Amino acid sequence: MSAKQLTLPLDQEQINGLRAGDRVELTGWMYTARDAAHKRMAESLQVGEELPVELVGQTIYYVGPTPAKPGQVIGSAGPTTSSRMDPYTPALLALGLKGMIGKGSRSETVKQAIVQSQAVYFAAIGGAGALIAKTIRAAEMVAYHDLGTEAIYRLEVERFPVIVINDIAGGDLYQQSQSL
Amino acid sequence: MREVTYEQIVDAVKSLCIEANVELGPDVVAAMREAKEKEKSAVADEVLSQLLQNAEIAASERVPMCQDTGMAVFLVELGQDCHIVGGSLYDAVNEGIRRGYGDGYLRASIVHDPILRKNTGDNTPGIVHVELVVGNACTIHMTAKGFGSENMSCLQMMKPSDGIEAVKAFVVETVRLAGPNACPPVVVGVGLGGNFEMSAYLAKRALFRPIGERNSREDAAELELALLEQINQIGLGPQGMGGRTTALDVHVELYATHIAGLPVAVNINCHASRHKHVTL
Numbered sequence: 001m002s003a004k005q006l007t008l009p010l011d012q013e014q015i016n017g018l019r020a021g022d023r024v025e026l027t028g029w030m031y032t033a034r035d036a037a038h039k040r041m042a043e044s045l046q047v048g049e050e051l052p053v054e055l056v057g058q059t060i061y062y063v064g065p066t067p068a069k070p071g072q073v074i075g076s077a078g079p080t081t082s083s084r085m086d087p088y089t090p091a092l093l094a095l096g097l098k099g100m101i102g103k104g105s106r107s108e109t110v111k112q113a114i115v116q117s118q119a120v121y122f123a124a125i126g127g128a129g130a131l132i133a134k135t136i137r138a139a140e141m142v143a144y145h146d147l148g149t150e151a152i153y154r155l156e157v158e159r160f161p162v163i164v165i166n167d168i169a170g171g172d173l174y175q176q177s178q179s180l
Numbered sequence: 181m182r183e184v185t186y187e188q189i190v191d192a193v194k195s196l197c198i199e200a201n202v203e204l205g206p207d208v209v210a211a212m213r214e215a216k217e218k219e220k221s222a223v224a225d226e227v228l229s230q231l232l233q234n235a236e237i238a239a240s241e242r243v244p245m246c247q248d249t250g251m252a253v254f255l256v257e258l259g260q261d262c263h264i265v266g267g268s269l270y271d272a273v274n275e276g277i278r279r280g281y282g283d284g285y286l287r288a289s290i291v292h293d294p295i296l297r298k299n300t301g302d303n304t305p306g307i308v309h310v311e312l313v314v315g316n317a318c319t320i321h322m323t324a325k326g327f328g329s330e331n332m333s334c335l336q337m338m339k340p341s342d343g344i345e346a347v348k349a350f351v352v353e354t355v356r357l358a359g360p361n362a363c364p365p366v367v368v369g370v371g372l373g374g375n376f377e378m379s380a381y382l383a384k385r386a387l388f389r390p391i392g393e394r395n396s397r398e399d400a401a402e403l404e405l406a407l408l409e410q411i412n413q414i415g416l417g418p419q420g421m422g423g424r425t426t427a428l429d430v431h432v433e434l435y436a437t438h439i440a441g442l443p444v445a446v447n448i449n450c451h452a453s454r455h456k457h458v459t460l
Contacts, residue, residue: 021223036297066247066287075285076238076247081328081361103328103419104361125227126328126363126419127452129247131234148299149287161230163223163421174360177223177415177422 003161009057010099015120018164020171024122025159030059030101031142034080036150038088045091052143053152055092059099064149065139066129074139074155076129079103082121086110093117101162105174114166122162123173135160182259182316184460186266189320192458193276196322197252198284200454201244204235207391208428208453215365215418215425224423228365231418231451246452249286250324252277252306255388261316270308273320278302289327309381321388321457329366329450332358335380338442344403347372347444352410354446355427360420363450367391368411368430371445373437383447386431388455395432404430418451428453 006014008028018024031053033041041051062082066075082102089100090113098119103126106114114121124132138156145151165173209232216228238245254273258264264272281288281303290304291297334354338346351370358366371382394401407430417423428451437443 023223023226064247064287064289066244066249067285069243069285072243075287076244078247080248081331083361103363105359105420123360123419123421125230125234126360127246127248127326127450128230128234130238130241130243130245131230133243134237148301149289174420177417177420 005159008059008099008157010059010120012118015098015118016168018120019167019169020164020173020176022164024162024164026162027158027160029154029156030061030099032061032063032153032155034062034064034150035084036147037144037152038085040144042088042091056096057098059101060092060097061155062100062102065133072133074133074136077133077136078127078129079124082106089113093119106166111166111170111172115168115170118168120164120168121166123165124160124162132160181261181263183263183265184318186264186272188460189264189269189272190276190279192320192460193254193273193322194280194283196320196456196458197277197280197286197324200322200324200456201249201284201286202242203239204245204452205390205455208451209235211391211428212365212451215428219423219425221417221423223421224417224425227418227421228425244284244286246326246450247287248289248326248328249281249303250326250454251290251330252303253323253325253384254306254308255321255385256308256310257313257319257321258310259315259317260312262318264318269310273306273308274304277304277306317459319457319459321455323387324454326450326452329358329362329448332362333383333445333447335376335443335445337376338444340440340442342442347442348407348410350444351407351446352414355411355448356414356416358448359416362448363452364416364420365418365425365428365451367428367449367453368407369447369449370407370430370432371447372432372434372443374435374443375438375441376443378435379443379445380447382433382435383445386433387447387449387453388457389431391429391453397434400432400434404432407432
């Protein structure tokens with residue numbers, strides 16, 4: 001089963017061609033954010049402040065890496081459970097976010113927002129933090145420095161392995177595989 | 181009275197924290213290889229290959245296999261003829277966590293308060309259970325428990341009339357609902373009996389047992405195998421992407437209970453199933 005090669009940021013044509021179950025390798029750059037960063041972004045939006053990073057067309061990876069050892073770009077960096085971001089996600093999709101990477105299923109509201117925004121949700125292999133770190137070429141903290149492992153990083157990746165879970169047509173790999 | 185020092189415990193805990201996070205146990209590796217042989221789904225086979233590859237990278241480069249290096253949970257079996265000198269056992273364990281998580285470049289994942297939520301920065305405090313046992317040894321079991329799986333665990337106070345079939349259905353349903361969040365293939369710890377907190381403790385203690393090791397009571401061992409089979413028929417598979425391997429093993433621990441009760445706790449562990457122990 002060979003993987004589709006895609007470049008980040010994703011363009012709409014690339015996203016339109018993705019279907020649940022596709023294996024994909026991503027090359028380019030993405031942002032990281034998890035619970036605390038999402039909460040802070042949501043609070044900013046509520047009071048009408050700008051977000052610290054421009055999310056239009058971007059992909060967010062839900063990860064809180066381990067500290068890098070000397071000589072490493074980043075520590076282990078596998079995905080965290082995406083559903084904890086569900087309450088914040090529709091607002092970010094409405095702002096133009098196009099891709100998300102995590103693990104585990106999303107709420108019905110998020111799945112509908114994915115279809116409506118013509119975006120895509122990928123899963124990376126949960127727990128494969130050492131393997132995934134090998135595909136990360138650069139990591140730079142860009143916002144919310146005080147949050148430590150939960151800060152927003154900009155990552156440059158090369159052939160970062162993911163699987164499409166939710167596509168623009170409403171496809172859902174987790175549901176499909178459970179109904180086999 | 182044999183003596184074990186504060187420093188011995190600090191050193192042992194430090195090593196356990198690093199080892200558990202860096203080296204996937206041989207029992208887990210063997211179970212994953214065996215599972216790979218049985219998988220017919222290409223996605224499941226690919227996921228298991230990546231997990232095995234991940235374990236190799238982690239061990240050879242001495243990096244954590246998963247970024248969620250967990251909340252450090254300890255079960256200390258303390259011989260009643262063993263005397264800890266030089267400081268408190270709990271302080272020693274926390275100092276060991278502090279050094280292990282710091283020196284091992286492991287993620288600090290603990291907040292000091294569930295409401296205020298400020299990271300303590302050194303992954304302390306851990307959770308320490310002490311069991312007083314016969315003898316003069318001090319055995320420390322450690323698990324680095326990630327919360328992808330911990331969050332999907334469940335407890336139910338069943339009634340005696342519910343019976344064993346309802347217990348089985350609850351365990352299987354808990355794993356099914358956990359789905360991909362718990363990072364399958366999972367290891368399922370089941371605590372049956374006791375009271376509210378005892379059943380949860382038994383479920384956690386079950387996770388310290390090596391994969392493949394059965395409960396010494398024959399009927400409980402049969403229950404473990406029956407649950408394993410039922411869980412692997414759900415079809416969740418590795419990472420919830422379909423397949424035969426939803427669980428690598430099920431461990432059931434039993435305790436006496438009240439005439440009116442049948443507490444059942446299910447503590448789920450992810451595929452990394454980190455557990456190490458040392459005897460001082």
